[in-house]
Amino acid sequence: MAQQFVFDCPECDSVVAVGGEIRAEILEHGCVLCEAPASVGDFCRPSETDA
């Protein structure tokens, strides 16, 4: 089961559900929409039920 993340862009306010590979790409290249730099804090894991 692939890890799912939600990217909440602080710049353009878009909220996008992404998998681990896309998350890595966003961290490296920035937001897919506005190309603003992203940090790990801009992602959350909605499917995470227990820490």
Ligand SMILES: [Zn+2]
């Ligand atoms: Zn953006």
